[in-house]
Amino acid sequence: MSNPYPPREARIVERIQESSGLFTLRLQLTDSAMQGDYRFAPGQFNMLYLHGVGEVAISIVSDPSDEHLIDHTIRAVGRVTRGLEQLKAGERIGLRGPYGRGWPLSAAEGRDVVVVTGGLGCAPVVSVINYIARRRARFGHLNIVQGVKHSSDLIWRERYAEWRALPDTLVLLATDAGEPLWPWHIGRVTDLFDRLQFDPQRASVMMCGPEGMMRAVVNHMRAAGVADTDIWLSMERNMQCALGHCGHCQYGDKFICRDGPVFSFDQVAALFDVPGF
Amino acid sequence: MNQVLSYLPRPDLQVLIETLQAAGFHCVGPRVVDGAIGYGALDDAAQLPWGVTEMQAPGHYRLSDSDTPRCFAWANGPQALKPFLFAPRENLWTSRREADGGLHCDETLPEAMPLAVIGVRPCDLAALALHDQHFLRQAVSDPYYARRREALFLVAVNCTHPAATCFCVSTGDGPRATYGYDLALTELDDGYLVEAHSERGRAIAAVLPLAAEEEAQVAAADVALQQAADSQTRRLPGTHLQAPLFANLNHPRWDEVAERCLSCGNCTSVCPTCFCYSAHDQPTLAGDLVEHYREWDSCFTQGHSYIHGITLRAETAPRYRQWLTHKLGSWHAQYGRSGCVGCGRCIAWCPVGIDLTEEAAAICGEVAPA
Structure with a gap:
């Protein structure tokens, strides 16, 4: 062994x-x-x-x-x-x-994709955007929504410009607190959702960030008619081993390190709003 | 269950120890350690806790001497088999920093000696089977646990003296051992009924000075085990509590039990199925060599739920809820059964005497059998 x-x-x-x-x-x-x-x-x-x-x-x-x-x-x-x-x-x-288990990128081929992130440079979904950008023709409409607390927290500005230049790609940025010359939205990411371009019946939503933000996005997506099984999120918990042994990352009956970190919403819905899990 | 029963007269218990030693096993068995039953090296049957009985109650554990001629006239001590396999603290690997800046991490697997444990309770066999599932039968196996597990020979002792804190009947794990052992003994006033349950067990039994058992001895063992089952007054409110526990995540009882709970982690330390551990680095003073070790952790600690600056379970109520919803609930989805084997240790060793069966009943109500 x-x-x-x-x-x-x-x-x-x-x-x-x-x-x-x-x-x-x-x-x-x-x-x-x-x-x-x-x-x-x-x-x-x-x-x-x-x-x-x-x-x-x-x-x-x-x-x-x-x-x-x-x-x-x-x-x-x-x-x-x-x-x-x-x-x-x-x-x-x-x-x-x-x-762990990554994003459902093969399953998302041929579908519209909505990528939502909140907080500082949300690394887990940057890999999704890069992946789709390199294989742009395989996917439908691409929507990238990034929210930051303060406009100075936004990193990779040039990358957003590059992504915006991709065909059939919408990039929306929002900040809670904007500084002078911030050219994008001031407010919550969910304020921007009526501008998204996607077919709720054939879209994959992928997100990471604070759980409060993810909850707001889930509510919007469900109201728009996206199925829980098409809403994907990356979860974080304490991890000592990453092998499903140390017990720290357990979320109800899931080991986030092994069964996640990426889950469809139906898999985590039962505990998602309960503080302390 | 085509087992051959045979009778080992009490003076020949020493032969069992010597036979196991001759087969290459280091023997350990129950000893009185610091006023409790613990496992210690066993070379001589005289080292066993002859005449010792115990009194267990919520927050209470006391040994006393009696005139019983037996050495297994007690239920259990604070530790099950867990420390033998899942060490309370062990090095996983060392990290060496070379002069050129290179980094070498080398595994430090234990040298596990063949170990025969005498006096394993059926509840602890059930807990061992659960740890085998957790550490050996998942996507990734734990080689440290595996090393020690391979070297283990188990002599179970059916439980004729359950404590007031025991409820193994309601979890289906006792008082009679039915699986997972090499040899099982049932203690009578003058000797032991011996059952072998594995090839290795049969090989050892074959060289013991066994006498043919008498019908009366078998009947006496059956009666004793039935009485042991009947004497248990504690029970869980059902065998499958995942749904009722998760349906009651906002039950006021969580806050109420948190008023009493000290969040000390005694329950998780004595629990034979708790498997959480944390990992740490211990560098030498020079800093070039580091021992990376793990040690038992508890969902009752502050650090257990720490994630980049946030403690998800800062208060006691969500910690107790994490422990109970996992132990009696999530284990079903993870490992096909409850994580509780009814040993009652968490009740006896809780400094404030919180009773898991009482809390489960208060939170779940009575639950129809699954």
């Missing part, structure tokens, strides 16, 4: 400061055979290990066809992520994964 617990050595090929407290590490497993064999699906995550500090679950933002690099966009909020923030290109960390 191979041991699933010890991480493998990975080298930081590049470090990108996205905004204050938000950075991207582009990683490569130092064992080239291992790097060559590494496969993942958008929405899956890795456990990153910082020597002497510990492990943390971080979603993968690169494209699955980029076989030579594994990208992680990380917000420095805890012990491990604040430590990772200090690292420079060339330094080595540990990596194991990928884990």
